[in-house]
Amino acid sequence: MSILKIIIVVLEALFALNLLIFVHELGHFLAARWRGLKVERFAIWFGKPIWSKTFNGVEYALGWIPAGGYVSLPQMATMEAIEGKTDEKAEQLPNVSPLDKIIVAFAGPLFSFLLAILFAVIVWQVGKPEGxxxxxxxxxxxxxxxxxxxxxxxxxxxxxxxxxxxxxxxxxxxxxxxxxxxxxxxxxxxxxxxxxxxxxxxxxxxxxxxxxxxxxxxxxxxxxxxxIAKPVVGDVLTNSPAHLAGLKRGDEIVAINGDKILSLLAVEYAQELMTNKSIPPINLTVRRGTEEFNKEILAAAPTTPTNFPPIFGIVWLDKTNHTLTYPGPWEQIEASAKQIFATVGAVINKKNDIGVQQLGGAVMIIRVYTNFFQSEDGWRWVLWFSVVLNVNLAMLNMLPLPVLDGGHILLSFIEVVRRRAVNPKILNYIQSGFAILLIGFMAWIAFYDVGDWIRNSRSERRANEPIMFAPKK
Missing domain, CATH: 2.30.42.10 (PDZ domain)
Structure with a gap:
């Protein structure tokens, strides 16, 4: 893939992710305007702005830490360590009722959920690829x-x-x-x-x-x-054993030595065994259209790259089992919600091997989007994955933890019970402390996400190295 193509695909992935963040924060922004709260900044990503513009008294900014976004609202719980100092302190502004705070906090998850429904309706109409x-x-x-x-x-x-x-x-x-x-x-x-x-x-x-x-x-x-993964030939390498055996694009391998197979892994396994030079040739049953015939084949080592193991020289046709399904909007929402509950349950269950280390962050999401944009029917995968992510964003933000929207709602209920707001200075320390912990956790997850991406890219480069066989005399 060319450098330009890689840049375009990554930009597409970034746009898809930031669209989700933008819509979520737009919910908070519009609700705050509706309820009369002071809005100082609408920011995508955290940290010191690398770009900003002020319009109608609101600063619109792009931060340098790719970890979500925020709407700076001095009359609600602030995070000065992340959002920066506000121009006006909460004490200097009119009081805001707990109900208004709840409405503003809930609006973000609501907009994410509505965006999930919109994407789900589109998937319902255009279809979702399934294998x-x-x-x-x-x-x-x-x-x-x-x-x-x-x-x-x-x-x-x-x-x-x-x-x-x-x-x-x-x-x-x-x-x-x-x-x-x-x-x-x-x-x-x-x-x-x-x-x-x-x-x-x-x-x-x-x-x-x-x-x-x-x-x-x-x-x-x-x-x-x-x-099940049908072993259908997509191409054969010139002068390879598969080429000399007469295999062609579209041929399906249905049996090895007379035993029916259901996956290309069976052919790959037979090929791997031929690193042992004492292994005899195998007999492939090949289906071409309505015709079936047998071909004997023995793996051979290519001349390039050197020290490469013996192979048949078959390039498999990708996604041979894929069809389009049309799940209803609620079916998609329900499936996404169930998987989130299942994941959270697995993480907190100490009896299995899944922990927080297995979770993915922004880097993983960008990687998934990037892979989708490069694949056939990628836009359909992107739409479906956006349903899952928006449901995830809506539900996880409702957790009653500081920094998250659920934490703001919990604080508002505490304010109702106490009949007074929590001290703004104490609240700022709590919010900023949790925000720093959250960003630290996301950085820790990103470390593994980046490592996985790099190792996977190296494996793909090795797999895509040119393979050449010497002509047979």
Missing amino acids: AADVEPVLGWVTPEGPAWKSGLRAGDKILEVDGHPIKTFGPPSQDSIKWRIITSEGTNIAVKYLRDGKEAMAYPTYIKQKTSWYERRALRQVYLGP
Whole structure:
């Protein structure tokens, strides 16, 4: 990808994220104007402004810390350490009723929720891309000698329950997915109910966690299985074994040595075994249109890059199982809310391996948006992901913690009970202290997000290196 294309994609991702922040803060801004509160600044991102302009007595600014935004309201709880000193102190301004404060605080999450509904309606009309992993809990691949294999699970098994939880899909974001229930499992053995040939059975795989370095997130539980992923040829490398065998774009590999396969991982595994030079060629059953035929193939090492392992030279066709679905607006909102509750529950549950370290921040969100913008049907993914993020933004901001909107609402209720406001100076210390803690936490999460992005980019560059085979005489 060219530098210009990368810059454009990143700018698109930043625009998508900041649109969510802008609409949330716009809710606070409009409500404050409506209720007669003094508005000093409308800022996207925190910290000292790198750009600002004053219009009608309000400073509009862009901060240098990419961590949300704020509307500076001196008559409510301020955060001078983050927002800067206000021109007028709360004591110098007219009192604001607790009800007005609640309305202003609630308006941000309300606008985020309304934006989520708007995006959900659009997704309902234009469709959401879904693959086999999103719509059916059927195993497409089980790694031989892995934990799932040793427990008796095989490709083609339909998973009904994991640890007693009903299963609807293979992969996240649904909490009713195989992957989610495995990574959030609590025991040493994971109870899996499956259906094979019309009969129900149980398997009890143990789990494996990969070792990670101090600068990486802790690995989560795995049992080494994968979803259905049709092995359809997208291209073959010139002079490669696949090219010499006559494979073409659109060919589907349906069996290896006579055994039916459901995932391209089966072909990749057979290829990997051929690093052992004593492995004989395999027989692929290939479907081309309505015709099926067999081809014998043996992996070979390319000339470029050097020291590259033996491969078949097949480039797989991406997203062969994707279809468009049209979930209703409320279905999308409900699914997003359930996943947020499930995530929070998993984080606070000390019996599983998920912790706050597994959460993602602004960098992760930008990365996800960037990946979506680069993909086919990316704009549809962006719309769907924006539903999830807006519901997330609305719900998490309602937590009754200082700095968050829920904290402002809680303070207003305390004011009603006490019949007087909390001392502004004490409130400023509390707000600013929590804001600094929040930004510190976000910086900690960003450290892992950036590391993941860099390592993933390196892997992609290696995977995209030109591969060349010598001509066969």
